[in-house]
Amino acid sequence: MNSGGNPILTLAWTFGLMSLFAVGGANSAIPEMHRVAVDVQHWLSDKQFADVFAIAQMSPGPNVLIVTLIGYSVAGVAGALVATIAMCVPTAVLAYGVSRLLTRSSDSRWPAIIQTAIVPLSIGLMGASGLILAQTSDRTWTAALVTAVAAILAATTRLNPFWLLLGGGFAGFAGLIG
Amino acid sequence: MVTVLAALYARFGEVEALRRILSGVSCAAVGLLIAVVVRMMMPLLKKRDWVGLVLLAAVFIAIGVLRLPLPAVLLVAIPLSIAVTLAMRRRSAA
Numbered sequence: 001m002n003s004g005g006n007p008i009l010t011l012a013w014t015f016g017l018m019s020l021f022a023v024g025g026a027n028s029a030i031p032e033m034h035r036v037a038v039d040v041q042h043w044l045s046d047k048q049f050a051d052v053f054a055i056a057q058m059s060p061g062p063n064v065l066i067v068t069l070i071g072y073s074v075a076g077v078a079g080a081l082v083a084t085i086a087m088c089v090p091t092a093v094l095a096y097g098v099s100r101l102l103t104r105s106s107d108s109r110w111p112a113i114i115q116t117a118i119v120p121l122s123i124g125l126m127g128a129s130g131l132i133l134a135q136t137s138d139r140t141w142t143a144a145l146v147t148a149v150a151a152i153l154a155a156t157t158r159l160n161p162f163w164l165l166l167g168g169g170f171a172g173f174a175g176l177i178g
Numbered sequence: 179m180v181t182v183l184a185a186l187y188a189r190f191g192e193v194e195a196l197r198r199i200l201s202g203v204s205c206a207a208v209g210l211l212i213a214v215v216v217r218m219m220m221p222l223l224k225k226r227d228w229v230g231l232v233l234l235a236a237v238f239i240a241i242g243v244l245r246l247p248l249p250a251v252l253l254v255a256i257p258l259s260i261a262v263t264l265a266m267r268r269r270s271a272a
């Protein structure tokens with residue numbers, strides 16, 4: 001992982017490895033993405049990281065899109081392709097292998113045990129993602145308020161998340177976020 | 179679609195209004211993520227699954243607060259969690 005090397009190779013290696021540890025989806029890997037992209041490799045600033053997260057959430061499609069955006073900002077279209085493939089292929093192969101193994105084994109308790117064991121870890125990872133993103137995005141108290149209101153509305157109502165993102169966008173446009 | 183957005187961002191990321199809109203959207207997006215975490219935690223809280231909640235908190239602190247590398251944390255946490263889950267099942271079965 002030397003930052004002086006070919007950025008495409010670094011992208012492939014970083015996200016290929018990360019995908020194997022993204023228990024619970026791309027949103028669980030956000031702390032690791034932030035650590036590598038901002039703190040270790042200096043690909044993005046804190047602010048840019050918050051921006052690519054926002055773009056990935058706004059866009060239709062899976063959350064893994066944030067990886068595409070990081071790849072793009074490091075090495076253009078090639079970087080976007082390599083990062084996305086690196087994030088999807090190893091984990092798909094692993095999932096396939098594990099599911100083959102589980103269906104073949106005569107002991108049918110294992111899938112349930114592994115799932116029970118993984119769920120709390122995955123929630124903890126997503127909570128850590130929330131914390132780190134809140135630290136990068138919520139730099140003023142009005143920004144923190146927008147986050148709090150969105151969280152409460154999303155947790156207690158069935159409102160389409162799109163409206164909350166749109167509301168956040170309006171608040172930002174009106175200059176409330178600072 | 180996203181590549182187009184990314185290209186737009188690369189070109190207009192510095193434009194003031196877009197920057198303001200994006201910061202608002204990211205605040206709301208963080209709120210959505212927090213809401214998902216709360217919803218996922220509810221079953222654990224209802225079951226009073228203390229073991230799960232402790233593991234959850236440990237991962238949260240290790241990654242979110244201490245900023246430890248993800249592979250290192252999971253290489254400890256996954257085997258530990260599986261071992262604890264197995265032990266709890268044995269105990270409730272016995």
